[in-house]
Amino acid sequence: MLAVCIAGGPSLQWEDVQTCRDHAFTIAINESWLMAPWADVLYAADYAWWMRHPDAWSFPGHRLGCQNKNSEKFGVTVLKNLGYLGWSEDPDAVYNGSHSGYQAIQVAATRYGATTIALLGYDVKAGNGQKNWYPNPKTKPFERWLSTYGTLADAARARNITIWNCSRDTAITAFPRRSLAEVLCDVSPSCR
Numbered sequence: 001m002l003a004v005c006i007a008g009g010p011s012l013q014w015e016d017v018q019t020c021r022d023h024a025f026t027i028a029i030n031e032s033w034l035m036a037p038w039a040d041v042l043y044a045a046d047y048a049w050w051m052r053h054p055d056a057w058s059f060p061g062h063r064l065g066c067q068n069k070n071s072e073k074f075g076v077t078v079l080k081n082l083g084y085l086g087w088s089e090d091p092d093a094v095y096n097g098s099h100s101g102y103q104a105i106q107v108a109a110t111r112y113g114a115t116t117i118a119l120l121g122y123d124v125k126a127g128n129g130q131k132n133w134y135p136n137p138k139t140k141p142f143e144r145w146l147s148t149y150g151t152l153a154d155a156a157r158a159r160n161i162t163i164w165n166c167s168r169d170t171a172i173t174a175f176p177r178r179s180l181a182e183v184l185c186d187v188s189p190s191c192r
Contacts, residue, residue, distance in 0.1 A: 002187045003114035005104045006032040009123025011168035045100040087155030097148040125171040149174035
């Protein structure tokens with residue numbers, strides 16, 4: 001099964017997100033659900049995020065997070081936090097990597113059974129002077145986040161899970177690059 005994890009990097013394009021619709025299981029991360037309100041899952045780890053986004057409380061798909069049981073009052077299934085780095089084999093738990101994008105990859109595979117995962121908007125760097133495609137004044141620890149992806153790449157390979165970085169612009173080198181169209185064609189013969 002193909003899952004697409006849609007993060008908030010500044011290279012994320014509306015047309016890429018729309019291309020996924022009806023062709024892959026989708027996990028929108030944080031504000032990316034605004035580009036993909038039809039996504040299967042909205043993943044936002046932090047209780048503070050859910051507090052700041054009451055419009056997301058009515059998201060019709062699965063709402064998942066980590067960190068704080070108080071998020072349950074927003075209809076969020078709160079996954080157990082197993083610590084910093086690793087690959088969870090428990091569909092109800094994640095290693096946090098200190099960011100939602102790291103967690104969403106584990107969720108795609110362990111909770112939803114994805115054997116191929118495509119990453120969109122996983123820039124993990126500023127682009128055009130922006131840190132996200134949406135206004136976000138928060139400081140981003142990009143260097144620390146970059147160092148976490150190697151643990152997921154190794155764990156995925158050991159489990160025969162393929163992760164493709166389909167982001168238009170990215171600093172992540174732990175995953176091979178491929179276009180979203182190529183990944184979608186692998187699973188949808190109608191694109192040929």
